[in-house]
Amino acid sequence: EVQLVQSGAEVKKPGESLRISCQTSGYKFSDCWISWVRQRPGKGLEWMGRIDAGRKPADISESYTTYSPAFDGHVTFSADRAISTVYLDFASLKASDTGMYFCARLAGGSSTSEFDYWGQGTLVTVSS
Amino acid sequence: DVQMTQSPSSLSASLGDRVTITCRASQDIRHYLAWYQQRPGEVPNLLIYAASTLHSGVPSRFSGSGSGRDFTLTISSLQPEDVGTYYCQKLNTAPLTFGQGTRLDIK
Numbered sequence: 590e591v592q593l594v595q596s597g598a599e600v601k602k603p604g605e606s607l608r609i610s611c612q613t614s615g616y617k618f619s620d621c622w623i624s625w626v627r628q629r630p631g632k633g634l635e636w637m638g639r640i641d642a643g644r645k646p647a648d649i650s651e652s653y654t655t656y657s658p659a660f661d662g663h664v665t666f667s668a669d670r671a672i673s674t675v676y677l678d679f680a681s682l683k684a685s686d687t688g689m690y691f692c693a694r695l696a697g698g699s700s701t702s703e704f705d706y707w708g709q710g711t712l713v714t715v716s717s
Numbered sequence: 718d719v720q721m722t723q724s725p726s727s728l729s730a731s732l733g734d735r736v737t738i739t740c741r742a743s744q745d746i747r748h749y750l751a752w753y754q755q756r757p758g759e760v761p762n763l764l765i766y767a768a769s770t771l772h773s774g775v776p777s778r779f780s781g782s783g784s785g786r787d788f789t790l791t792i793s794s795l796q797p798e799d800v801g802t803y804y805c806q807k808l809n810t811a812p813l814t815f816g817q818g819t820r821l822d823i824k
Contacts, residue, residue: 624813626761633818634753634761634804639811657812658718691760701808703751703766710760 591615593623593692593708600714601682609677609711611692618642618673622695624704625666625677629688635659637690639700640666642675655700682715689713719744721807723816729824736792738819740805745785749809752781752790755818756801765790766808797823 596610611623625637638656654666665678675692690711693704720743730736740750752765763772765781768788778793792799800823805816 626815633802634755634806634815636806636813636815639813655811693761696766701749701810701813703763703772703806703808704753704761705763705772707760707762 591694591706593694593706595690595692595708595711598712598714600716602717603682603684603715605682605715607679607682607713609690609713610674611676611708612672612674613642613694614673616694618670620698622698622700622702623666623668623675624693624695625664626691626693626704627660627688628691628710632688637664637677638666639695640668640675641700642668642670642673682713684715684717686713687715718812719746719807719810719814721805721814721816723803723805723819725819726817727820727822729822730795731824732795732797734795736795736799736821738790738803738821740783740788740790740816742786742788742807746807746809748784749807750781750783750788751806751808752779753804753806754799754801755804756798759801761804764803795821795823 623642624639627635637660641653668675692708694706695702696705748768750768753761755761769781802818
């Protein structure tokens, strides 16, 4: 059974850093891309970007992550293939980062596939 | 970037009604479109991909159509468990943008 299990809710102050994890199981980790999606309170889904979870770039110039322009430079995606886990990192949180964050698996190994499995979501609250 | 616009933003319908939600892309995205359902307080669920292919386990009352710029999600006979928000998503190239959502409830 495919599962994506995310880390628990977080309460942070502006300027603090944060790492959210998404541990996958039930399929070959290297076969699928993972995307991150934000949902602010009472709002719609926002695509943050994606990571080719199983691939390690042979060349530092080779990109295996894609960021939405709205999030580029503010978040970082990474992966630990040994434990089939992807991460979403914030270096310096803002109050506007408050929301629910979902990881989702892209079906079929393509970087432009539909999202067939989702994590349960991680609620992040940023407040002074 | 390609924008995805859904209409209506919200609608109320009676049980058993046929419900139609539309999604328009600002540029041609061929058939690279998915639809998701998000029930209140729950995680989004995939309904339709490649514009018209029903995801495994999704009831047959859901169907999708369209290509190019205009797409439609149809519920043939509205059920109580269909209450929630529906999102389209473009999948041809990054960014994989979602529509703003259509909130559906029971009249």
